Amino acid sequence: MAEQVRCDLALEAKELYSETAEKADEVGGISVDEYSIENIIKVTRVKILNEEGEENLGKPKGDYITIEMPSRFYGEQKIYEKMCQVCAEELKSLTDKFITKDDDVILVVGLGNQNITADALGPKVISSLMITRHLKEYVPDEIQNGVRSICGIVPGVLGLTGIETGEIIRGLVDRIKPKLVIAIDALCSRKMERVNTTIQISDTGITPGEGVGNKRKGLNIDTLGTPVIAIGVPTVVDAATIAGDTLDMLVNAASQGKAGVLKDLPTRQTLKLIGEMADEKYELIKEVIKPKFGSFIVAPKDVDTIIDDISSVVANGINIAVNDGITLKDVDRYR
Structure with a gap:
């Protein structure tokens, strides 16, 4: 895989490798399982x-x-509820290993x-979370069975606090000794269609700032001594990706005879060649854009609206x- 191309999503890393591998359907050392809902x-x-x-x-x-998820699920209550349910089920398949x-x-x-x-996903999730650690300590009789001790923190960023995020979290972990850390952050996608429509959940931790090329110290079991589940949503895309996707759409339109401005055969051939360059195309576009812009x-x-909705999911x-036993109807009681 070309290291220059940013792939915050493992799915995109797999797709990128398949594009450049001799046998596109065979990626050694991984397994892939897919399913769809309705x-x-x-x-x-x-x-x-x-x-x-x-x-x-x-x-x-x-x-x-x-x-x-659908790019226009916002405002659709049934799809919203289904998204919450699917997100919960998939997350539970990982959290049950540690809790x-x-x-x-x-x-x-x-x-x-x-x-x-665009970078406020994590803080907004905390504001919609059931925070119960203090309730479990001070009014345990008011808490229904199955509700666990949950606490949350918005550590800010290095430029505002002067403290590395990893240092803040490590101090908290040492103090409260959680069984599990769940970290939420915004990511960057290499495809426009996945921006704000994709949630990635992993059990390998996360590197704050990686989505915008500003990597800090990672949050994982090695740095914190506690398992870390990461939840990320690509909320932004870089200009080179937009330009590359636009070229791909132009190539596709020209091949179908839909692009009237691309009647000239040499132009179509040039676009087709660029479209076949995969990750090299991305680097070529970056070379052109970066010196000037x-x-x-x-x-x-x-x-604004999108981040509010997806953070709620x-x-x-x-x-x-x-x-255990909590539904969407129960959530407001603890917020």
Whole structure:
């Protein structure tokens, strides 16, 4: 896999490797399982099995679950409820490996800068979370059976606090000794169609700031001494990806005779050649854009509404997954 191309999603790393591999359907060291729900929601489970899989996809060994939802589910209550349910079920398949008792403490970390909407996913999830650790301690009789001890933190970013996020979280972990850490952050996609329509859940931890090329110290079992489940949503895309996807759409339109501006045969042949360049195309576009405009990270114009909605899906997925017997109707009681 070409290391230059940013692939926060394991699914995209697998797709990119397949595009450049001699045998596109065979990626060594991984297993892939897919299913869809009512032809609306698609779930893909990528499991990196060994060192070969780590080398091929450029990601640590573990489970990566990708949930793809309709781009226009916002305002559709039934789809929203189904998204919360699917997110909860897939998350539970990972959390059950680490949480075994009702009194197990879970620390949820909302990464990102709450002053920048496209990077505010983590903080917004925390604001919609069932925070119960204090209730379990002070009014235990008021808590229904199955509700676990959950606490949350929005550590901010290095530029605002002057403290590495990893340092803050490590201090909290040492103090409260959670059984599990769940970290939420915004990611960057290499495909426009996945922006704000995809949730990735993994049990390998996360590197804050990686989605926008500003990597900090990773949050994982090695750095914290506690298992870390990461939940990420690609909320932005870089300009080179937009340009590359646009070229692909032009090639496709020209091949179908739909692009009237591309009647000239040499132009169509040039676009086709560029379209076949895969990851080299991405680097070529970056070479052209960066000297004049620098690095552009782009978010949709309605990002405010979208982040509110998708953060609610993630928060309720966590609420339902880690608390036995809790439904969407019960959530408001604890918020």
